[in-house]
Amino acid sequence: MKLLKVGVIGLGGMGAIHAKVCSALPDVHLQAISEMSAERLEAVGKDLNVQEQYRDGAKMIEQADLDAVIIALPNHLHAKFSILAFQKGLHVLVEKPIATEIQDAEAMIEASITAGRTLMVNFNQRFKPLHLAAKKIIAQEKLGEIYYAKTKWLRRKGIPWWYEAGGKGALSTDIAGGGPLIDLGVHQLDLALYMMDFPEVASVDGTTFYGLGKKDGERRSINYALEDAGVALIRFKDNRTLLLEASWIMHCKNTDEQETVLYGDKGGMRLSNIIEIYDEQDGIQMDTVIKKYDDVNEGGLVGHFCRVAQGKETPVISGEQALAGLKILKAIYKSAETGKTVYFD
Numbered sequence: 344m345k346l347l348k349v350g351v352i353g354l355g356g357m358g359a360i361h362a363k364v365c366s367a368l369p370d371v372h373l374q375a376i377s378e379m380s381a382e383r384l385e386a387v388g389k390d391l392n393v394q395e396q397y398r399d400g401a402k403m404i405e406q407a408d409l410d411a412v413i414i415a416l417p418n419h420l421h422a423k424f425s426i427l428a429f430q431k432g433l434h435v436l437v438e439k440p441i442a443t444e445i446q447d448a449e450a451m452i453e454a455s456i457t458a459g460r461t462l463m464v465n466f467n468q469r470f471k472p473l474h475l476a477a478k479k480i481i482a483q484e485k486l487g488e489i490y491y492a493k494t495k496w497l498r499r500k501g502i503p504w505w506y507e508a509g510g511k512g513a514l515s516t517d518i519a520g521g522g523p524l525i526d527l528g529v530h531q532l533d534l535a536l537y538m539m540d541f542p543e544v545a546s547v548d549g550t551t552f553y554g555l556g557k558k559d560g561e562r563r564s565i566n567y568a569l570e571d572a573g574v575a576l577i578r579f580k581d582n583r584t585l586l587l588e589a590s591w592i593m594h595c596k597n598t599d600e601q602e603t604v605l606y607g608d609k610g611g612m613r614l615s616n617i618i619e620i621y622d623e624q625d626g627i628q629m630d631t632v633i634k635k636y637d638d639v640n641e642g643g644l645v646g647h648f649c650r651v652a653q654g655k656e657t658p659v660i661s662g663e664q665a666l667a668g669l670k671i672l673k674a675i676y677k678s679a680e681t682g683k684t685v686y687f688d
């Protein structure tokens with residue numbers, strides 16, 4: 344099998360992990376890496392023995408001999424670098440959210456179609472063995488039709504202050520495109536939509552909350568201009584409904600609370616760090632707990648992306664699905680700002 348030559352742009356928290364995963368995958372060669380910070384670039388290059396190093400990601404796309412690129416840059420740069428990569432005929436795995444603006448996400452999809460190359464977004468929650476098992480159970484019709492779902496990712500005190508990119512002294516929408524909704528909510532939303540088979544949206548009602556983050560930011564001399572938390576009710580055209588909650592800072596019980604609950608006409612399912620299924624058989628109410636799952640995907644989503652680029656697997660995640668999620672997130676912010684329901688066509 345021909346080696347897939349991969350480059351990684353951005354070697355912060357996520358990019359360094361992606362580079363490591365790539366370097367260990369069979370039939371994949373981590374050809375080049377790119378990072379603005381010389382220290383990070385050197386450290387990863389040394390650790391993974393990658394000679395081809397670039398400070399400028401655009402230069403790497405232009406000059407390196409690559410088949411695919413993984414983009415782990417701050418959110419506002421996802422579109423620019425993805426489009427550059429497609430113009431060079433590369434497959435692209437980009438971090439979530441797909442982009443900070445709907446038009447940018449649309450342009451990325453367009454560029455991927457024109458290039459005939461894969462666009463995948465790192466919705467790695469879908470590839471957790473627990474969630475892969477849950478999807479399998481749902482595909483076996485164990486829940487019947489899922490008519491209502493609740494999904495949340497709440498952090499008690501977990502603002503990612505390192506998103507304060509470029510030493511601007513601010514955590515603002517121009518870099519991240521939003522706060523916990525677009526950072527954590529984007530994962531939970533995607534996961535719930537995936538479990539519900541991406542129903543068409545009818546309307547979105549959203550609320551955002553502010554205050555705690557601003558106070559915490561003042562202590563660090565960072566102007567925190569994002570929401571602390573967001574809540575939304577998403578109604579689908581077939582009347583199914585999804586409740587989404589996301590927070591970076593909130594007086595919730597635990598440091599980190601991540602949970603999805605799906606209610607179907609045959610059974611219910613709760614996903615946290617285990618799977619619980621609730622149903623009824625012959626008048627007997629049954630609770631099933633599943634704790635062990637085979638990890639069948641070598642390299643998680645990055646492994647899947649590489650195998651898709653090699654033509655060995657068909658993509659589980661599409662740019663269109665990521666765009667559908669971004670449209671909902673944008674509608675949540677709009678609804679929160681205007682105090683009105685946002686209706687979809």
Ligand SMILES: NC(=O)c1ccc[n+]([C@@H]2O[C@H](COP(=O)([O-])OP(=O)(O)OC[C@H]3O[C@@H](n4cnc5c(N)ncnc54)[C@H](O)[C@@H]3O)[C@@H](O)[C@H]2O)c1
Binds near residue numbers: 358
């Ligand atoms: N999928 C997940 O679970 C998950 C988790 C955390 C973050 N993320 C996403 O990953 C992305 C990066 O987040 P992170 O936490 O790794 O941030 P980070 O700040 O740790 O890393 C970003 C890196 O990009 C570098 N960079 C910025 N501009 C560059 C350029 N023009 N060329 C080369 N390098 C450049 C920065 O120096 C930094 O090292 C974000 O989009 C974030 O939403 C995803």
